[in-house]
Amino acid sequence: MPEGHTIHRLALDHRERFEGVAIRATSPQGRFAAGAALIDGQVMDTAEAHGKHLFLGFGPDRWVHVHLGLFGKLGFGTAPPPPPADTVRLRLVGAGHHADLRGPTACALLTDAEKQAIHDRLGPDPLRPQDDGERAWRRIARSRTTIAALLLDQKVIAGVGNVYRAEVLFRHGIDPYLPGRALGRDQWDAVWADLVALMREGVRNNRIDTVRPEHTPEAMGRPPRVDDHGGEVYVYRRTGAPCHLCGSEIRTADLAARNLFWCPRCQPPAARL
Numbered sequence: 247m248p249e250g251h252t253i254h255r256l257a258l259d260h261r262e263r264f265e266g267v268a269i270r271a272t273s274p275q276g277r278f279a280a281g282a283a284l285i286d287g288q289v290m291d292t293a294e295a296h297g298k299h300l301f302l303g304f305g306p307d308r309w310v311h312v313h314l315g316l317f318g319k320l321g322f323g324t325a326p327p328p329p330p331a332d333t334v335r336l337r338l339v340g341a342g343h344h345a346d347l348r349g350p351t352a353c354a355l356l357t358d359a360e361k362q363a364i365h366d367r368l369g370p371d372p373l374r375p376q377d378d379g380e381r382a383w384r385r386i387a388r389s390r391t392t393i394a395a396l397l398l399d400q401k402v403i404a405g406v407g408n409v410y411r412a413e414v415l416f417r418h419g420i421d422p423y424l425p426g427r428a429l430g431r432d433q434w435d436a437v438w439a440d441l442v443a444l445m446r447e448g449v450r451n452n453r454i455d456t457v458r459p460e461h462t463p464e465a466m467g468r469p470p471r472v473d474d475h476g477g478e479v480y481v482y483r484r485t486g487a488p489c490h491l492c493g494s495e496i497r498t499a500d501l502a503a504r505n506l507f508w509c510p511r512c513q514p515p516a517a518r519l
């Protein structure tokens with residue numbers, strides 16, 4: 247499942263290629279044929295993201311809503327494009343570029359009101375300039391649920407996935423099992439500000455890096471991480487490896503149906519006091 251920075255990056259990629267451009271839209275697979283016919287020839291006004299939801303704007307009251315889910319893929323190329331694979335749900339072509347969407351969980355036309363209903367059920371997104379952490383804090387501060395589970399709940403905060411949740415908790419020395427209501431306001435403000443900074447960097451670099459300058463491979467004289475996710479991290483998928491700060495073995499456990507990673511020494515249960 248891509249994290250929010252990937253979806254914001256896709257919104258930016260669409261704006262750079264297609265904003266203000268009349269688009270040829272087709273559904274080679276056929277499952278979005280009626281929707282594609284309605285936007286075919288229309289100008290893409292904008293593209294935006296909220297959490298893991300992507301919205302492509304085509305004139306008044308018309309949005310294409312995309313959620314990639316676990317298996318969806320969006321790829322870009324030049325135009326004229328090669329003949330499409332019959333798995334392409336939506337192909338957009340314009341201004342020398344094309345975009346192919348395959349296997350999304352959602353690809354549907356929405357009105358402004360329907361789009362707003364999606365925003366309303368999502369928590370604030372660290373990557374949306376108009377959002378702040380206040381609404382998330384109000385839910386966290388009264389919750390008995392662990393902070394690690396709350397960070398993955400898209401109704402509480404939108405766009406944080408498994409990598410950012412593990413890494414931001416490590417960076418602030420927070421026990422992942424701490425109940426939301428035991429978190430301090432100052433801790434939450436620091437976590438939110440850090441997510442804004444880390445995720446913006448994720449959009450820029452199109453990968454997740456969370457280690458501070460003093461903990462890079464170069465600074466520590468250690469080999470760089472080898473992982474298909476790329477990027478340098480403190481705890482994510484580092485089970486059994488030594489913590490970059492204290493040398494303790496990184497631990498893992500299942501939490502909210504996803505693997506959680508943390509350092510038992512840097513993120514001690516004592517933090518609950």
Ligand SMILES: [Zn+2]
Nearest residue numbers: 489492509512
């Ligand atoms: Zn540690």
